[in-house]
Amino acid sequence: EVQLVESGGGLVQPGGSLKLSCAASGFTFSGSAIHWVRQASGKGLEWVGRIKSKADSYATAYATSVKGRFTVSRDDSKDTAYLQMNSLDTEDTAVYYCTRLRYTSGWSGLDHWGQGTLVTVSS
Amino acid sequence: DIVMTQSPDSLAVSLGERATINCKSSQSVLDSANNKDSLAWYQQKPGQPPKLLIYWASTRESGVPDRFSGSGSGTDFTLTISSLQAEDVAVYYCQQYYYPPLTFGPGTKVDIK
Numbered sequence: 001e002v003q004l005v006e007s008g009g010g011l012v013q014p015g016g017s018l019k020l021s022c023a024a025s026g027f028t029f030s031g032s033a034i035h036w037v038r039q040a041s042g043k044g045l046e047w048v049g050r051i052k053s054k055a056d057s058y059a060t061a062y063a064t065s066v067k068g069r070f071t072v073s074r075d076d077s078k079d080t081a082y083l084q085m086n087s088l089d090t091e092d093t094a095v096y097y098c099t100r101l102r103y104t105s106g107w108s109g110l111d112h113w114g115q116g117t118l119v120t121v122s123s
Numbered sequence: 124d125i126v127m128t129q130s131p132d133s134l135a136v137s138l139g140e141r142a143t144i145n146c147k148s149s150q151s152v153l154d155s156a157n158n159k160d161s162l163a164w165y166q167q168k169p170g171q172p173p174k175l176l177i178y179w180a181s182t183r184e185s186g187v188p189d190r191f192s193g194s195g196s197g198t199d200f201t202l203t204i205s206s207l208q209a210e211d212v213a214v215y216y217c218q219q220y221y222y223p224p225l226t227f228g229p230g231t232k233v234d235i236k
Contacts, residue, residue, distance in 0.1 A: 035225070037173075045165075045173060045216055047225040061223035064124070097172055106157035107220055109178035110165070116172055 002026040002112045004098050009117030012088055020083040020117060022098030027112075030054065030076040033101045035110060036083050038094035038119075046094075050101070051081060066092075088121045095119075125149050125219050129228035135236040142204040144231045146217035151197055154221060161221035164193055164202045167230075168213045176215075177202065209235065 008020040022034065033056070036048040049062040051072040060072050071084040081098060095116040102111040126149040136142045152161045160180040165173035175184045177193035180200055190205045204211055212235060217228040 044214075044230045045167075045218075045227040047223075047227065050223065050225075063224045099172075101220060102178075106154060106159055106179075107161060108182075109163040109175045109184070109220065110173070110218070111175045111178075111184070113172035113174075 002100075004100065004112055004114035006096060006098050006114040006117040009096065009119045011120045011122065013123050014089055014121055016088050016121070017084070017086045018088065018119060019085070020096055020098075020119070022081040022083075022114060024079045024081070024100075027100070029079040033103070033107075034072070034074060034081040035099050035101055036072060036081075037097045037099055037110070037113075038092075039097070039116075040094040043094075048083070048096070085119070088119075090121050093119060093121045124224055125152065125222065125226050127217055127219060127226050127228040129215075129217060129231050131231060132229070133232040133234065135234045136204075136207045137236045138209065139206050140236075142207050142211070142233055144202045144215055144217075144233075146195075146200040146202070146228050148198045148200075148219050152219040152221040153197065160196055160200070161219055162193075162195075162200050163218045163220060164191075165216045165218065166211075166213045167216065173216065204233070207233070207235070 003025045005023045033052045035050040049072045052059040069087045074081045097116045099110040099113045162180040164177040167173040181193040214230045
């Protein structure tokens with residue numbers, strides 16, 4: 001069974017940092033592209049960033065709203081992806097999901113999602 | 124960035140009736156590598172992560188009831204629920220995954236009339 005489990009959320013002051021983890025199981029993590037998506041309370045889904053596999057040179061991409069502040073990384077030996085968040089602002093308060101972009105004869109949607117971890121930025 | 128729009132913002136449909144949600148992308152999301160539109164639909168219920176319903180604009184995800192169908196191509200897409208069930212009450216999002224930043228539509232809330 002495919003599982004993605006986020007951890008590391010919590011309360012942080014504006015300007016602070018936080019590192020989220022996404023532990024994966026049930027699939028070949030090293031061959032998968034992992035994405036992060038966030039959702040503020042009562043709002044829609046916002047894509048945050050992604051990291052591709054080693055075969056795609058661990059290519060990363062970010063939303064404009066987080067570029068230069070957030071970094072996506074991965075440790076394939078631990079089947080874990082990370083989201084390092086720096087210079088946090090109250091606007092970053094949200095539930096953060098990690099998810100997998102499936103590849104089957106082409107990219108084919110975000111097929112598995114974690115349950116999410118809540119990040120609250122407040123003084 | 125590719126901008127995704129959805130209409131309507133919300134709709135209420137009687138049980139057993141059809142629900143139709145529209146999605147428009149600001150540019151084509153056709154992937155020339157496989158000649159498929161990189162367009163997905165997700166269902167999200169309160170307190171739950173999104174669930175993939177449709178990918179490649181019209182391919183139903185395994186296990187998704189066949190009352191859900193996707194259509195369209197290029198920049199205009201539609202999600203149809205042919206016979207609304209109580210468990211279909213949710214917010215539905217379209218998303219393009221053609222090129223980063225991946226972008227979602229604002230969502231359409233579906234309720235029972």
